[in-house]
Amino acid sequence: MLPTELRYLKGIGPKKAEVFARLGVRNIKDLFYYFPFRYEDRRNLKKIKELKEKETALLKARVAARRFKQIPYFMRAKTHVRDIFEVVLADDTGKINCVWFNQGWLADKIKVNDEIIIYGKPAVKGSALQFVSPEFELATRDGDDSLNLNRIVPVYRLCPSFTQKFLRKTIFSSLAEFKVQLKDPLPFDIRKEKGIPNIAKGLEEIHFPVSWDEAQTARERFIFEELFFSQVLVYLRKARRSRQLGPVFKISDELVKRIKSKLAFVLTASQENVLSDIFADLAKGYPMHRLLQGDVGCGKTVVAAFAIGICADNKRQAALMAPTEVLAYQHHRTLEKLFSGFGFKIDILLSGLSKKQSEAAREKLKNGETDIIIGTHALIQEEVEFKDLGLAVIDEQHKFGVAQRALLPKKGKISPHCLVMSATPIPRSLALSIYGDLDLSVIKELPKNRIPPKTISVKEGKRKEIYKFLRERLVEGRQVYIIYPLIEESEDDDYKSVELMYKKISREFNGFKAAKFYGAMKHEEKIEIIEKFRNKTIDILVCTTVVEVGVNIENATVMLVENPEKFGLAQLHQLRGRVQRSELQPYFVLISSDKLSEEARRRIGIIEATNDGFKIAEEDLLMRGPGDFFGSLQHGLPELKLANPLRDMEVLHQARKFAYDVIKNDPQLEKAQNRCIREHLAWELLEKDDSNA
Ligand code: ADP
Ligand code: MG
Numbered sequence: 001m002l003p004t005e006l007r008y009l010k011g012i013g014p015k016k017a018e019v020f021a022r023l024g025v026r027n028i029k030d031l032f033y034y035f036p037f038r039y040e041d042r043r044n045l046k047k048i049k050e051l052k053e054k055e056t057a058l059l060k061a062r063v064a065a066r067r068f069k070q071i072p073y074f075m076r077a078k079t080h081v082r083d084i085f086e087v088v089l090a091d092d093t094g095k096i097n098c099v100w101f102n103q104g105w106l107a108d109k110i111k112v113n114d115e116i117i118i119y120g121k122p123a124v125k126g127s128a129l130q131f132v133s134p135e136f137e138l139a140t141r142d143g144d145d146s147l148n149l150n151r152i153v154p155v156y157r158l159c160p161s162f163t164q165k166f167l168r169k170t171i172f173s174s175l176a177e178f179k180v181q182l183k184d185p186l187p188f189d190i191r192k193e194k195g196i197p198n199i200a201k202g203l204e205e206i207h208f209p210v211s212w213d214e215a216q217t218a219r220e221r222f223i224f225e226e227l228f229f230s231q232v233l234v235y236l237r238k239a240r241r242s243r244q245l246g247p248v249f250k251i252s253d254e255l256v257k258r259i260k261s262k263l264a265f266v267l268t269a270s271q272e273n274v275l276s277d278i279f280a281d282l283a284k285g286y287p288m289h290r291l292l293q294g295d296v297g298c299g300k301t302v303v304a305a306f307a308i309g310i311c312a313d314n315k316r317q318a319a320l321m322a323p324t325e326v327l328a329y330q331h332h333r334t335l336e337k338l339f340s341g342f343g344f345k346i347d348i349l350l351s352g353l354s355k356k357q358s359e360a361a362r363e364k365l366k367n368g369e370t371d372i373i374i375g376t377h378a379l380i381q382e383e384v385e386f387k388d389l390g391l392a393v394i395d396e397q398h399k400f401g402v403a404q405r406a407l408l409p410k411k412g413k414i415s416p417h418c419l420v421m422s423a424t425p426i427p428r429s430l431a432l433s434i435y436g437d438l439d440l441s442v443i444k445e446l447p448k449n450r451i452p453p454k455t456i457s458v459k460e461g462k463r464k465e466i467y468k469f470l471r472e473r474l475v476e477g478r479q480v481y482i483i484y485p486l487i488e489e490s491e492d493d494d495y496k497s498v499e500l501m502y503k504k505i506s507r508e509f510n511g512f513k514a515a516k517f518y519g520a521m522k523h524e525e526k527i528e529i530i531e532k533f534r535n536k537t538i539d540i541l542v543c544t545t546v547v548e549v550g551v552n553i554e555n556a557t558v559m560l561v562e563n564p565e566k567f568g569l570a571q572l573h574q575l576r577g578r579v580q581r582s583e584l585q586p587y588f589v590l591i592s593s594d595k596l597s598e599e600a601r602r603r604i605g606i607i608e609a610t611n612d613g614f615k616i617a618e619e620d621l622l623m624r625g626p627g628d629f630f631g632s633l634q635h636g637l638p639e640l641k642l643a644n645p646l647r648d649m650e651v652l653h654q655a656r657k658f659a660y661d662v663i664k665n666d667p668q669l670e671k672a673q674n675r676c677i678r679e680h681l682a683w684e685l686l687e688k689d690d691s692n693a
Pocket of ligand 1: 265266267268271294295296297298299300301302423447448449552581
């Protein structure tokens with residue numbers, strides 16, 4: 001077996017081991033999997049005479065002269081230059097100047113007659129070329145150049161106390177020493193079928209490739225490996241669940257008809273399809289584990305309501321968890337109305353309730369008096385107990401971490417059915433790889449009566465005209481949200497800015513009633529304001545993003561977002577979803593500051609150009625990269641270091657197929673050829689546990 005602890009390696013004491021730990025490297029295997037993030041082609045050393053302006057070049061030369069100059073404090077003000085270190089480099093073809101600013105420590109390091117290696121782009125100065133702050137390495141004193149010169153050289157992410165050279169040497173010598181002991185985590189048959197190098201060869205080639213081809217093949221191996229293991233985990237979870245028993249629900253046609261008769265609308269075809277998926281799951285006998293995806297406003301709540309009604313009809317308890325109190329309150333209200341006369345006992349549990357109220361709610365839940373409970377994170381607190389939880393629904397699931405999501409179904413005595421809902425539409429293949437342990441249902445259409453929002457994006461200078469436009473809508477009888485880009489957590493700032501804005505808005509729109517609304521308000525206060533907004537006593541809601549998810553008020557068809565550049569794409573799309581709730585024309589107005597970053601301009605451009613949640617999510621992914629979607633907190637999957645499921649879609653499909661076959665034939669990973677998978681997973685999971693601690 002591989003020795004696990006780094007400090008047993010030559011040249012690595014406890015101090016260095018600590019630094020490695022900061023890079024996420026805790027044992028030798030971690031070290032081997034600390035892949036370079038790029039390479040430098042250093043096979044092509046240039047002579048000074050061959051250098052060209054602005055052409056990246058690698059130069060090896062001798063220090064012919066050097067000069068170190070410190071700039072007195074009183075002369076620095078404008079340039080911030082504290083010191084200048086200059087050397088003259090020479091080889092048998094000529095001389096070139098090289099200068100570094102504010103890197104005084106170099107003066108101690110680089111001496112006359114040292115051989116140094118420079119990597120950078122020369123610039124013209126006067127009539128000659130010079131290097132300005134290039135990358136450099138000493139060639140002479142560290143001796144062994146075989147890893148750092150005349151080859152394709154790996155470049156690692158570093159922390160200040162390590163050098164590239166040190167890391168290259170450490171990885172190289174550890175690989176040499178331990179490669180015979182390495183066990184390949186990928187089964188032999190899979191490697192053979194895919195024609196990919198074994199682990200020792202793969203590691204050697206990803207760290208120290210002798211050609212670009214080799215680097216590429218090695219990377220492909222590890223991209224496959226990452227995706228393969230993420231999919232193995234996904235299928236393992238799924239297999240584990242299918243061995244559990246779940247509640248078997250009888251689907252009463254009569255109940256379904258009765259719920260439908262209470263709706264003011266007809267379900268869309270998409271909603272009907274999704275419902276039949278869910279009904280099949282509920283009747284099957286093992287726990288449903290389904291992700292319901294659908295753009296903002298497509299009507300996910302009502303779908304969940306059917307499942308909840310069926311659960312209660314089967315005399316089991318149902319729970320619906322939402323990320324904010326406002327949304328939980330609204331769901332409570334919706335279900336009370338929908339199920340009035342059904343005889344179901346519906347209750348709500350929020351952290352904003354008084355101690356007495358929450359105790360009463362918990363008591364009723366425990367002794368089975370409550371059939372349906374709606375709540376926030378308060379539902380997953382330790383002291384909450386169910387008599388007999390049969391269905392757990394999690395709304396806006398992306399607002400919860402993976403650990404939090406897992407807590408609600410755990411409250412059941414036997415595994416309950418579980419429905420998670422999300423308005424973040426991601427491409428199907430990506431959804432499969434992230435949520436692959438869930439079955440996926442998608443609501444593909446919005447209700448027919450919806451009119452697409454008009455998005456109006458302006459700069460500060462147009463504020464007067466925008467206010468005039470808002471006033472016209474108010475006169476027509478519509479209501480308005482004004483959103484301020486403040487984080488809910490910083491309560492004080494939040495309060496101040498909303499307060500400030502509120503005063504301005506009240507003055508500007510005299511004759512109309514404005515109200516403040518933000519996260520840190522008391523629960524009762526929030527409810528009071530939302531109710532007043534709903535019954536039109538309030539015309540304008542001046543608020544933070546506390547309304548971002550789920551709030552549903554049909555007559556509020558106009559939203560003004562201040563400083564939209566401070567919001568992400570997904571968030572803007574969610575916010576816009578607030579005003580597209582009925583057959584009234586919605587308006588989404590953005591007033592951005594005069595100076596915008598390139599990225600902010602792109603984001604706002606995309607929001608202006610399309611209402612399609614799937615397109616927006618894809619752009620979002622491209623701009624942010626999939627890293628965010630793969631955070632282990634969100635999905636509980638091992639972190640992807642090399643693979644990008646969007647770019648590597650093809651490999652993902654293959655990996656998925658291999659993983660499926662493995663788990664199908666050996667669901668507990670007991671066969672000899674799969675022992676390697678088991679061991680590797682144990683290592684991966686160990687890692688994750690560490691980082692969660
Ligand atoms: P989301 O999917 O964003 O959670 P909601 O469930 O809040 O959306 O639904 C948004 C609004 O659409 C609600 O007012 C709901 O009553 C309404 N709605 C849902 N389904 C339909 C439908 N088939 N036809 C018309 N309106 C619908
Ligand atoms: Mg919703």
